[in-house]
Every structure is written in C-alpha cells, then in structure tokens.
Amino acid sequence: MGVRPHVVVVGGGFGGLAVARGLDKQPVEVTVIDRQNFTTFQPLLYQVATSGLNAADVAHPIRGLFHRQRNLRVQRGEVTAIDWDRRAVRLADEREVPFDHLVLAVGAVATYFGVPGADEHATPLYTLDDAVQVRNHVLERFEAADADPGLVDEGELNFVVVGGGPTGVETAGALAELFSVVFRRDYPTLGVGRARVVLVEAQDALLGPFHPSSQQAALDTLRARQVEVRLDEMVAEVTPDHVRFASGEELPTRTVIWAAGVRAHPLAAALGLPTARGGRVEVGDDLRVAGHDRVWAVGDVAAPRDHRGGGPLPQLAPVAMQSGGHVARQIRRLLEGRPTQPFRFHDRGTMATIGRRSAVAELPGRVRLSGTPAWFAWLGLHLLYVAGLRNRLSVLLNWFWAYVTWDRGPRIIFGGGSDGGERPAPP
Amino acid sequence: MGVRPHVVVVGGGFGGLAVARGLDKQPVEVTVIDRQNFTTFQPLLYQVATSGLNAADVAHPIRGLFHRQRNLRVQRGEVTAIDWDRRAVRLADEREVPFDHLVLAVGAVATYFGVPGADEHATPLYTLDDAVQVRNHVLERFEAADADPGLVDEGELNFVVVGGGPTGVETAGALAELFSVVFRRDYPTLGVGRARVVLVEAQDALLGPFHPSSQQAALDTLRARQVEVRLDEMVAEVTPDHVRFASGEELPTRTVIWAAGVRAHPLAAALGLPTARGGRVEVGDDLRVAGHDRVWAVGDVAAPRDHRGGGPLPQLAPVAMQSGGHVARQIRRLLEGRPTQPFRFHDRGTMATIGRRSAVAELPGRVRLSGTPAWFAWLGLHLLYVAGLRNRLSVLLNWFWAYVTWDRGPRIIFGGGSDGGERPAPP
Numbered sequence: 108m109g110v111r112p113h114v115v116v117v118g119g120g121f122g123g124l125a126v127a128r129g130l131d132k133q134p135v136e137v138t139v140i141d142r143q144n145f146t147t148f149q150p151l152l153y154q155v156a157t158s159g160l161n162a163a164d165v166a167h168p169i170r171g172l173f174h175r176q177r178n179l180r181v182q183r184g185e186v187t188a189i190d191w192d193r194r195a196v197r198l199a200d201e202r203e204v205p206f207d208h209l210v211l212a213v214g215a216v217a218t219y220f221g222v223p224g225a226d227e228h229a230t231p232l233y234t235l236d237d238a239v240q241v242r243n244h245v246l247e248r249f250e251a252a253d254a255d256p257g258l259v260d261e262g263e264l265n266f267v268v269v270g271g272g273p274t275g276v277e278t279a280g281a282l283a284e285l286f287s288v289v290f291r292r293d294y295p296t297l298g299v300g301r302a303r304v305v306l307v308e309a310q311d312a313l314l315g316p317f318h319p320s321s322q323q324a325a326l327d328t329l330r331a332r333q334v335e336v337r338l339d340e341m342v343a344e345v346t347p348d349h350v351r352f353a354s355g356e357e358l359p360t361r362t363v364i365w366a367a368g369v370r371a372h373p374l375a376a377a378l379g380l381p382t383a384r385g386g387r388v389e390v391g392d393d394l395r396v397a398g399h400d401r402v403w404a405v406g407d408v409a410a411p412r413d414h415r416g417g418g419p420l421p422q423l424a425p426v427a428m429q430s431g432g433h434v435a436r437q438i439r440r441l442l443e444g445r446p447t448q449p450f451r452f453h454d455r456g457t458m459a460t461i462g463r464r465s466a467v468a469e470l471p472g473r474v475r476l477s478g479t480p481a482w483f484a485w486l487g488l489h490l491l492y493v494a495g496l497r498n499r500l501s502v503l504l505n506w507f508w509a510y511v512t513w514d515r516g517p518r519i520i521f522g523g524g525s526d527g528g529e530r531p532a533p534p
Numbered sequence: 535m536g537v538r539p540h541v542v543v544v545g546g547g548f549g550g551l552a553v554a555r556g557l558d559k560q561p562v563e564v565t566v567i568d569r570q571n572f573t574t575f576q577p578l579l580y581q582v583a584t585s586g587l588n589a590a591d592v593a594h595p596i597r598g599l600f601h602r603q604r605n606l607r608v609q610r611g612e613v614t615a616i617d618w619d620r621r622a623v624r625l626a627d628e629r630e631v632p633f634d635h636l637v638l639a640v641g642a643v644a645t646y647f648g649v650p651g652a653d654e655h656a657t658p659l660y661t662l663d664d665a666v667q668v669r670n671h672v673l674e675r676f677e678a679a680d681a682d683p684g685l686v687d688e689g690e691l692n693f694v695v696v697g698g699g700p701t702g703v704e705t706a707g708a709l710a711e712l713f714s715v716v717f718r719r720d721y722p723t724l725g726v727g728r729a730r731v732v733l734v735e736a737q738d739a740l741l742g743p744f745h746p747s748s749q750q751a752a753l754d755t756l757r758a759r760q761v762e763v764r765l766d767e768m769v770a771e772v773t774p775d776h777v778r779f780a781s782g783e784e785l786p787t788r789t790v791i792w793a794a795g796v797r798a799h800p801l802a803a804a805l806g807l808p809t810a811r812g813g814r815v816e817v818g819d820d821l822r823v824a825g826h827d828r829v830w831a832v833g834d835v836a837a838p839r840d841h842r843g844g845g846p847l848p849q850l851a852p853v854a855m856q857s858g859g860h861v862a863r864q865i866r867r868l869l870e871g872r873p874t875q876p877f878r879f880h881d882r883g884t885m886a887t888i889g890r891r892s893a894v895a896e897l898p899g900r901v902r903l904s905g906t907p908a909w910f911a912w913l914g915l916h917l918l919y920v921a922g923l924r925n926r927l928s929v930l931l932n933w934f935w936a937y938v939t940w941d942r943g944p945r946i947i948f949g950g951g952s953d954g955g956e957r958p959a960p961p
Contacts, residue, residue, distance in 0.1 A: 143947065143948070144673060144677060144947045145947070145948065161588050161589075161590040161591075161928075162588075162589075162590070162948065162949065163588040163589070163590065163948075164588075166948065168720070170719075170720040170721070171720065174719045174720075180723065182680070182681060183677045183680075183681070183947075184681065200681070202681065202682075235948060236948075236949075239949060246571060250571060250610045253609070253610075254609060254610070254611065254627070254629060255629075292597075292601045293595070293597040293598065293601075294597070296607065501588075501928060520570065520571045520572070520610075521570070521572065521589065521590075521593065521662060521663075521949070522589065522663075522666060522948070522949030
C-alpha cells in the first residue's frame with residue numbers, strides 16, 4: 108500500500124460506501140471489506156419481498172461502483188477480530204489487513220425484544236436474503252392454499268407484519284396490493300379475498316416520528332386497502348402456526364414479518380468497542396469511537412448524537428450516508444494537520460409509501476405531503492439513490508410495468524432465501 | 535372439472551406450455567403441473583451464468599402466462615407415479631390428479647457419459663439453479679484469486695467448458711468477454727489476462743450440425759477472443775482441483791461447466807414408459823407414447839422421429855415448441871372424432887452467439903450468416919421468444935446496457951446455486 112495512510116472500511120452499505128467515495132483522489136489508500144460482493148439498497152427490500160422488484164434490482168456489485176477510484180480496493184471477507192497492537196483487521200480466513208484508520212460500518216441485525224419464538228419463526232427485512240426468503244415464503248403459502256383450499260381456514264393466508272414504522276407500513280401496503288391486484292388473477296379459484304394482512308404496532312399510531320396528520324393518512328389508506336391495523340397491540344409469542352398477542356388473542360398464521368426494530372451488528376460488541384443502547388457503538392461528536400484515535404463508526408452500527416439535542420440519531424439511510432461523508436472529511440482534515448469537526452445531521456425529510464399512488468412525506472420547512480404527490484416524491488427520491496444507472500433503469504422498468512399493467516414480474520419462487528416451507532413429502 | 539375431458543400437462547417448459555396454449559378456448563380442462571412456479575427460457579441460461587442477465591430475466595411465472603385462458607389451471611407439484619388403471623397422476627404430496635389425456639413434457643437432465651467425478655464436480659447449464667450456481671462459482675474464483683493471487687498458479691482462474699455445441703460455444707465466448715471486458719476493471723490488480731477459458735470438444739469441429747463454414751467462423755472468433763479450443767479431445771476425469779484429458783494431460787481447475795449433452799428426465803423410465811436411446815420416450819408419428827392411447831410426450835423427454843428420415847429429432851427448443859403445438863392439435867382432432875396426423879418438424883434454422891456482435895446463423899434456404907448480421911438475427915429471435923413483455927424489456931435493457939457501456943449489471947454472488955465454494959474458515 109506504499110507510504111500513504113491506509114483507511115480500512117468494514118461494511119459496504121450506505122455508510123461505508125459514503126466514506127469510501129469521500130476519500131476519492133485523497134492521498135490515502137482505501138480498502139472496503141464486505142462479506143458480500145454487492146451493496147444492497149435496503150429501503151426497497153420490501154419491494155423484493157412483495158414481488159415488485161427483482162433481487163438484482165436492489166443489489167449492485169461493489170467493485171463496479173469504484174472502477175474510476177484508483178486509490179481503492181475491495182476485499183470480500185468477514186472481519187472476526189482486530190489486533191489493536193498491530194493495528195490490523197483479521198478476517199475469517201486468517202488474512203490480516205493493517206490499517207491507519209478503521210471505519211466500522213457493519214450495520215445492524217433484527218432485534219426481537221425477547222419475544223419467544225420470534226427468532227426462529229419470524230423473518231426480518233434487513234438483508235437481500237431476508238427479502239427473497241419472504242417473497243418465496245409468501246408465494247409458497249398461496250401455492251399451498253391453491254393445492255389444498257382447506258388450509259385457508261388454518262391460517263395459511265394470514266400474514267402478520269410486526270412494527271408500524273416505515274418498513275412495516277410499506278410491507279403491509281405492498282402485500283395487500285399484491286394480493287388484491289396480482290394474486291387475484293394468478294389464483295382465480297382460490298378466493299384471494301380471504302387472505303388477511305395484519306399490521307401490529309405497540310404504540311397508538313403508525314409511523315411514530317411523523318406528524319399526526321401523516322399518521323392518520325397512513326392508517327386510513329391501509330385500512331381502505333383492507334389491511335387490519337392493530338394499534339396498542341404487541342406480539343407476545345410466535346410459533347410455526349400462530350402468533351399470540353399481548354391481549355391474549357391467538358391468530359393462526361405461518362408468516363410473521365418482523366419490522367419492529369434493529370440493534371447494532373454484534374461485531375461491535377465482539378470487538379470490545381464501547382456500546383450504548385441497542386449495542387450501538389458510542390462515538391464522540393466527530394464520530395470517532397470513544398477511547399480510540401483512529402477508529403470511527405458510521406451508519407446503523409453507531410450511535411451518533413443529535414447536535415440539536417435529544418438521544419442518538421435514528422438508524423436510517425440518510426444518517427448513514429451523511430455520517431460516512433463526515434468521517435471521510437475528518438480523516439482528510441487529520442491528514443492535513445487540522446482538528447476534527449462535530450457531525451451535524453441535516454434532516455431532509457422522511458417518507459413512507461403505502462402502495463399505488465399513495466405515500467406520506469415530510470420535507471423540511473414543515474412541508475407535509477400525502478397521497479399521489481407524496482408517492483411521486485418518494486418515487487423520484489428512491490430512484491435517485493439506487494446505486495448504478497442500470498439498476499435505476501431496471502427499477503423504473505419494473506415500477507412502470509406494475510403501474511401500467513397492474514401486473515408484477517418477478518414473483519418466482521427461487522434462490523437464496525427458500526425456507527423449506529413446502530409441506531413435507533410423504534415418507 | 536365438470537364433464538369436459540381433462541388434459542394434464544406435466545412440465546412447464548417450451549413443450550408443455552405450447553400444448554397448454556394450443557388448447558385455449560377448446561372444450562377441455564387443462565392442468566399444467568410443474569415443480570416450480572416459473573418457466574425458464576433455457577437458451578439464455580448461459581447469459582445468467584456469465585453475469586449478462588438477471589436470473590429473473592429468463593424466468594417467468596407460469597400463472598402469469600395464462601391469466602386469460604379460462605380452461606386452464608396451474609398446480610405446483612412433483613409427479614412421482616401414474617396410476618394407469620385409475621388414469622391419475624400422483625404427486626409427491628400424495629395428491630392425485632385424474633386425466634383423460636396426459637402429456638409428458640418434463641425435459642432432460644445432464645448426462646456425464648460415465649466420466650468419473652463429472653457428476654460431483656462439474657455443473658451443467660440446464661436449469662436456472664445451474665446457471666446461478668455457475669455465476670456464483672465463477673465470481674467466487676475471482677474473489678478468491680484477488681484475495682490470494684498465488685491461487686492463480688494453482689488453476690483458480692482456469693475455466694473448462696466441456697462440449698462444443700451451441701451451449702458450450704456460447705458459454706466459452708461469454709466467459710472470455712466477461713473476463714476481458716468487465717473483470718479487467720473489477721479486479722485491476724489481479725492481471726485478469728492470466729485467466730484461461732478452455733473449450734473441449736470430442737469431434738474435430740465445433741457446432742456439429744452446422745455447415746463447415748459456420749464451424750470455422752465460430753472457431754476463428756473464439757480463438758481470436760483467447761478461448762483455448764481443444765478439438766478431438768475429451769475429459770476423462772474431473773476432480774475438485776483438476777481435469778484429466780483423454781490425451782493424459784492434466785489441467786488444474788476448480789470450474790468445469792458441462793455442456794456435453796443431456797438425457798431424458800429419469801421420470802420417463804421411472805413411470806415405466808418405453809424409452810429409446812438417452813432415456814427418451816418412444817413416440818409414434820402422432821407423438822403418442824408407444825402402447826398408450828391417451829399419453830403423449832413432447833420436448834426433450836421425447837424421441838420424435840424426423841419425418842425427413844434419419845434418427846430422432848434433436849433436443850432443441852424449436853422441436854419442443856412445435857411438438858407441443860402438434861399434440862394440442864391432435865387432442866383437438868381426437869375430440870372431434872378425427873384421426874391423428876403425423877408430426878412434421880419445420881426447421882427454421884439454428885444459431886449460436888459467440889459474443890459481442892458475433893454469431894453464426896443458418897436459416898432455411900441455405901442462408902448462412904456470421905459476424906454482426908448473425909448477431910442481430912440471434913438477438914431479435916431470442917427477444918421474440920422470451921416469455922412476457924416485461925422480461926423482454928428487461929432483457930433488452932441488460933443487453934443494451936452491456937453493449938453501450940461494456941459493463942454488466944448482475945454480477946452478484948447471491949442465492950440459489952451457491953456451491954459453498956468459499957475456502958473453509960479456519961477451525
């Protein structure tokens with residue numbers, strides 16, 4: 108790597124890639140390490156899970172993003188330990204990668220708040236594999252019910268989404284749309300109207316951080332689309348064939364999608380870094396890990412403070428991207444002998460889509476949109492951020508197709524996340 | 535199913551779907567049974583294997599093809615037996631599907647001609663899972679070599695394609711192009727020029743049934759693109775880390791793609807149907823199975839005779855489609871009390887593509903194309919046949935993208951066919 112300082116970025120999500128990009132043309136060598144050879148556009152995973160997009164549409168090969176960045180190399184590998192004395196990252200295959208600066212950007216994993224059975228029988232929506240597993244599982248339920256309609260009475264077509272944040276709202280809305288628009292034609296004899304989508308939220312409103320008027324708009328839209336929204340309710344237990352709610356009621360179901368929250372990737376704690384609530388790495392104002400001069404944390408794995416006061420910033424893509432850019436700038440400043448600056452998050456708004464021509468959006472300056480204008484705003488923003496022009500065109504094609512034809516393409520049961528959910532063959 | 539005769543089609547490939555389509559608006563009930571919920575456009579699997587197309591681009595949900603065909607239903611299931619007395623198909627989950635006419639269209643599987651180790655260590659290119667497995671495996675070889683360049687000397691980047699027919703020629707050409715155009719930029723420090731593509735053919739020419747001038751064009755083009763073509767050579771043994779040729783030479787490699795031939799799906803023999811060479815079902819001139827009045831066989835599983843004389847027709851998509859259409863017409867004739875007619879295959883030409891703007895095509899009337907005109911002919915014909923308009927647009931997008939940018943999108947290591955080819959983690 109020559110004599111230039113070596114910046115090692117662990118994790119190729121929004122945060123890690125923002126660090127890497129921010130160091131283009133700087134007098135450093137950059138190595139991005141990820142377990143996978145692609146980056147995932149997580150905000151659209153729910154579309155893969157509901158047969159709206161191909162898996163490949165939301166994945167982009169990391170190497171392909173950096174063809175023109177000459178100071179960067181990509182390594183596929185899994186970090187298992189850090190040798191602090193020798194300042195080197197150790198990978199699962201025993202390779203060692205020395206660093207001058209280390210940026211931890213390994214993201215998060217689902218958290219189940221200790222709900223019995225959730226770990227085994229619920230599926231989160233955080234990785235591409237999760238999304239494909241949900242897609243295959245949902246399609247398999249309809250195939251099973253089509254082969255044996257009696258299963259519908261046993262809950263085969265009851266789908267429970269846990270968590271009324273953006274992911275839960277988007278997933279529930281997209282499922283309802285998939286059933287009523289596409290599956291109605293795919294399974295004409297099944298009586299798809301008997302399929303139920305149940306969205307469970309522990310608070311008394313959906314979309315917690317949104318304005319009450321947006322919350323109400325989301326609730327009204329989902330209910331109009333036949334989603335059963337249960338507020339002030341929690342899932343107390345998940346089994347292979349039902350969920351039990353905190354209220355005591357049991358609902359037969361074979362499908363529980365867990366969108367109720369994430370905690371930091373366990374690697375942070377395993378490396379011995381100081382962690383706060385949710386396992387997130389404690390960072391100073393400049394995003395350096397507490398007690399470490401050359402170690403930074405960005406994205407969902409970190410707990411950056413909100414400079415406007417209050418608790419840590421939420422685990423969202425914009426925070427990851429902005430914190431990554433900040434760390435790149437701070438490393439540049441340190442190399443130039445200048446002091447670091449505190450991170451300031453610029454909130455450019457939040458949005459959530461509920462289905463065909465329906466979304467809620469909250470933009471700076473207290474601008475609140477709902478319905479069709481919000482949907483177009485959501486569409487444009489997400490297209491803008493999908494990595495790679497080709498993926499953008501492909502996403503556009505799939506969306507345009509779904510919009511014009513009320514059809515969806517990629518509802519194939521294939522690959523990755525098959526959960527073996529088929530009924531067992533006879534002995 | 536009422537009183538209308540019930541036609542059960544087993545297999546949703548080119549042949550089976552042609553039967554089903556041919557029975558639209560006829561006074562029959564049709565059931566299509568397939569183990570998967572999608573049909574695969576097999577002629578483009580090599581593009582998935584070489585990161586040119588998404589897996590979903592060559593797969594289309596079977597149900598989506600028949601929204602408007604009211605006399606048809608689709609069942610996902612695996613046929614394990616036939617009860618001839620009760621005239622019913624039995625599925626793996628013990629469901630029974632009674633039939634008046636049965637069409638067997640279950641396709642083929644790879645055949646290894648008894649070459650030791652080929653079954654375990656070579657991958658065919660017949661199913662979508664095969665193609666994704668090859669894609670992941672190839673990408674993993676480059677990742678491994680990039681992490682440890684010493685592996686190149688041990689054959690990590692040697693890729694052996696067995697069989698010089700269209701699939702082998704197309705795969706070898708596409709691999710060479712993928713390496714020289716895309717991987718050269720993805721792995722700038724690796725020296726991708728050290729990667730080798732070796733195409734092995736037992737005969738003294740590629741593309742057996744083509745005219746010698748087309749054969750020579752294919753050979754010249756592949757060699758110009760650095761593919762090592764070995765004619766009059768065979769693979770005698772495949773191991774995890776090398777192949778041994780009939781000539782005695784050994785070549786270190788971890789990748790053997792088997793495009794050397796197929797045999798009929800073993801279900802045909804398991805059902806006790808009369809089979810000929812390659813396990814193909816013996817059919818009469820009208821494509822009924824010998825000795826059965828109401829059982830037909832089409833596509834790769836069958837051995838229809840060439841009405842122009844000679845042996846059975848080749849196991850190619852056009853034969854499957856035409857034989858499927860023929861069976862639909864014969865069933866209609868029988869229902870109308872008319873006698874069946876013999877099947878006549880109309881050869882509309884064959885083509886094979888070798889890479890960017892290069893192909894060979896042989897059309898009726900002894901028209902032979904090569905180079906760019908053949909490539910455009912190939913492009914248009916395949917686009918025409920890809921099932922579903924949306925897939926067609928997506929394929930077009932991927933091709934156009936690859937053509938304009940010399941880049942490829944879907945080179946992600948993900949899903950289905952991962953072969954666990956990563957080097958083992960330390961104990």
